[in-house]
Amino acid sequence: xxxxxxxQKRLNFPERLYLAEILRGLWITGKHFFxxxxxxIGRALGVxxxxxxxxxxxxxxxxxxxxxxxxxxxxxxRREDGSPKCVACMMCPTICPANCIHIRAAESPxxxxxxxxxxxxINLDRCVMCGFxxxxxxxxxxxxxxxxxxxxxxxxxxxxxxxDFLLDSKPAKNPV
Amino acid sequence: MTVLILLAKIFIMIGxxxxxxxxxxxxxxxxxxxxxxxxxxxxxxxxxxxxLGLFHPLADAIKLLTKEDFIPPSGDRFLHTLAPWIxxxxxxxxxxxxxxxxxxxxxxxxxxxQVADPPIGILFVFVITGLSIYGVVLAGxxxxxxxxLLGALRGAAQTISYEVSMGLSVIGxxxxxxxxxxxxISEAQGGLLFGVFPRWGILVQPIGFLIxxxxxxxxxxxIPFDLPEGESEIIGFFVEYSGMKFGMMxxxxxxxxxxxxxLIAVLFFGGWQVPYLTPAGFLFPGGGxxxxxxxxxxxxxxxxxxxxxxxxxxxxMLVRWTLPRFRYDQLMxxxxxxxxxxxxxxxxxxxxxLLTWGA
Ligand code: SF4
Ligand code: SF4
Numbered sequence: 001x002x003x004x005x006x007x008q009k010r011l012n013f014p015e016r017l018y019l020a021e022i023l024r025g026l027w028i029t030g031k032h033f034f035x036x037x038x039x040x041i042g043r044a045l046g047v048x049x050x051x052x053x054x055x056x057x058x059x060x061x062x063x064x065x066x067x068x069x070x071x072x073x074x075x076x077x078r079r080e081d082g083s084p085k086c087v088a089c090m091m092c093p094t095i096c097p098a099n100c101i102h103i104r105a106a107e108s109p110x111x112x113x114x115x116x117x118x119x120x121x122i123n124l125d126r127c128v129m130c131g132f133x134x135x136x137x138x139x140x141x142x143x144x145x146x147x148x149x150x151x152x153x154x155x156x157x158x159x160x161x162x163x164d165f166l167l168d169s170k171p172a173k174n175p176v
Numbered sequence: 177m178t179v180l181i182l183l184a185k186i187f188i189m190i191g192x193x194x195x196x197x198x199x200x201x202x203x204x205x206x207x208x209x210x211x212x213x214x215x216x217x218x219x220x221x222x223x224x225x226x227x228l229g230l231f232h233p234l235a236d237a238i239k240l241l242t243k244e245d246f247i248p249p250s251g252d253r254f255l256h257t258l259a260p261w262i263x264x265x266x267x268x269x270x271x272x273x274x275x276x277x278x279x280x281x282x283x284x285x286x287x288x289x290q291v292a293d294p295p296i297g298i299l300f301v302f303v304i305t306g307l308s309i310y311g312v313v314l315a316g317x318x319x320x321x322x323x324x325l326l327g328a329l330r331g332a333a334q335t336i337s338y339e340v341s342m343g344l345s346v347i348g349x350x351x352x353x354x355x356x357x358x359x360x361i362s363e364a365q366g367g368l369l370f371g372v373f374p375r376w377g378i379l380v381q382p383i384g385f386l387i388x389x390x391x392x393x394x395x396x397x398x399i400p401f402d403l404p405e406g407e408s409e410i411i412g413f414f415v416e417y418s419g420m421k422f423g424m425m426x427x428x429x430x431x432x433x434x435x436x437x438x439l440i441a442v443l444f445f446g447g448w449q450v451p452y453l454t455p456a457g458f459l460f461p462g463g464g465x466x467x468x469x470x471x472x473x474x475x476x477x478x479x480x481x482x483x484x485x486x487x488x489x490x491x492x493m494l495v496r497w498t499l500p501r502f503r504y505d506q507l508m509x510x511x512x513x514x515x516x517x518x519x520x521x522x523x524x525x526x527x528x529x530l531l532t533w534g535a
Contacts, residue, residue: 026495026498029494037210054209056215
């Protein structure tokens with residue numbers, strides 16, 4: 001005979017009386033209550049320092065640490081002289097699965113460099129944060145290491161990041 | 177003068193109940209948070225002060241008062257408005273017979289610390305809680321909503337089923353103490369059992385207490401017996417309520433918790449009695465004694481009563497946030513096949529014990 005995949009444990013008599021089991025449940029929740037209660041008081045008095053009474057992270061004030069390598073909002077890197085490192089090779093708009101990078105190239109005044117971007121827009125509304133653009137870039141001009149994950153705006157236009165903004169973005173301070 | 181005193185007592189009582197009910201909305205949030213390793217509501221602030229979320233009841237009140245009060249077009253305007261009032265006032269009224277403390281002698285008058293002390297006090301509580309079904313049924317019916325009606329039917333069935341066991345569960349207690357008046361029952365629990373233990377209802381009637389407590393939770397319509405409401409999944413009788421009418425239903429439920437806690441304290445935990453405390457001071461069974469002035473004794477006794485009420489409010493919250501909900505047939509089975517026979521058995525055994533050994 002095929003065995004039933006879900007095996008249900010039959011309750012024995014004391015368990016079926018519920019009473020002891022209910023008390024056990026109350027004991028567990030009650031323990032949590034008093035432990036956390038004392039912990040909160042201890043923290044308020046400064047006695048308890050390390051442990052906390054709750055697993056809650058109070059979000060706007062506290063944030064979870066962002067690991068290194070986390071794909072956050074993009075930034076463009078500069079050369080030593082401050083000009084954009086990007087050579088407008090169009091690798092990133094080509095690979096971008098969301099088709100959200102828009103570049104307009106122009107001839108570079110520097111004879112050793114062929115092109116540079118006059119316009120570089122990333123529409124974050126469409127970006128899927130895949131990081132392909134970073135992988136594709138031959139000159140390491142684009143990275144996603146700003147650590148900015150809170151992207152909100154009241155207007156769609158605000159989600160379109162432009163060249164200067166991308167160039168001025170700073171890398172995250174100290175990723176874990 | 178008598179009328180004035182009565183009015184003052186009513187005023188204090190309603191004030192106490194409302195304060196407790198409002199605080200319980202806060203306690204509910206914070207306690208559940210603590211039990212689940214969370215922090216709980218703490219965002220409502222006034223000028224940057226958060227006070228551990230104590231302003232949330234205030235924010236709730238503002239929200240409920242400014243919300244649209246919607247009456248469904250298929251509903252009955254009058255009954256729809258009446259139902260929350262019934263639910264709310266019956267919840268408040270049941271507390272009238274619960275004594276806060278022993279009678280006080282002031283300016284040559286004896287003032288009882290309860291609004292009314294009818295000789296049938298316990299019966300009055302059952303009558304009033306029985307009336308509270310009307311709030312539920314009318315709310316469900318007048319909404320003109322099928323889910324509301326089904327919730328109301330579940331509510332009515334549940335309240336009626338558990339009222340029976342609830343009423344029968346205290347009969348044993350009434351037989352032991354020989355009175356129906358909560359004041360007299362509180363008074364009688366000051367004695368000692370075997371000369372050592374306080375003669376509290378829980379020690380005389382442990383089974384009665386279990387049945388009563390279970391039924392009391394069913395009466396307040398909270399988890400594990402929250403079938404009439406079941407806010408998110410099975411939809412309850414006040415689904416069509418909004419604004420302050422919903423607020424009254426909601427607050428009425430918290431008032432009921434306080435009333436039930438008061439009732440449990442009075443019937444099974446000695447009411448205002450502190451163990452070994454006599455009007456003259458502590459008198460321990462071993463022989464030791466501490467003499468105390470009358471005022472302190474009174475303060476201790478009222479404090480003990482309030483403490484017991486607070487404890488049972490806490491305990492009901494603990495139960496509510498621990499257990500899952502019963503299924504409807506399980507609920508009915510528990511009520512009719514377990515609690516009812518058990519309470520009848522309890523009466524039988526109590527009667528036999530009383531006959532054999534005397535009171
Ligand atoms: S992260 Fe992916 S989707 Fe976003 S811009 Fe780069 S390639 Fe496009
Ligand atoms: S791949 Fe790099 S160099 Fe090429 S256009 Fe994109 S950012 Fe510029």
